[in-house]
Amino acid sequence: MPAYSISDLADYFSITQRAIRLYEELGLITGMPGRGHGRKRMFTSSARDRLERVLRYKRLGFTLPEIGELIKILDSRDTKSSSINDTISVIGAIRERLYKRLMDIDGAMHDIGGYESASRKTLERSARTKLANQKTMG
Structure with a gap:
């Protein structure tokens, strides 16, 4: 199973690592338990896909609480x-x-x-x- 560091995701989606941390704090995405090499946050491919969904809804003008509710419904x-x-x-x-x-x-x-x-x-x-x-x- 592929794993992505927080910097991999930030670079791929052209967002800041702080934004990813915020999405994680809000429960919109979930990192892997523990830390990877160099004590970096690591994420699975399903977390990457979920982040992509979060960003899509954000581009569509949904607020982060609305995105959270929508993801909760979809899950x-x-x-x-x-x-x-x-x-x-x-x-x-x-x-x-x-x-x-x-x-x-x-x-x-x-x-x-x-x-x-x-x-x-x-x-x-x-x-x-x-x-x-x-x-x-x-």
């Missing part, structure tokens, strides 16, 4: 109907929130694409005008 093995119904409700709310963000991203991509296209046309016109001016002057 839940509770089979009581009431718990499952609660989980379904929470997941539905999260899905709706993500869908709204997806629509916002789609709108932003459309806006940016339009601006990019207009900018390219302006550059092309400018280049043609410059070329035409050079031909008339030379």
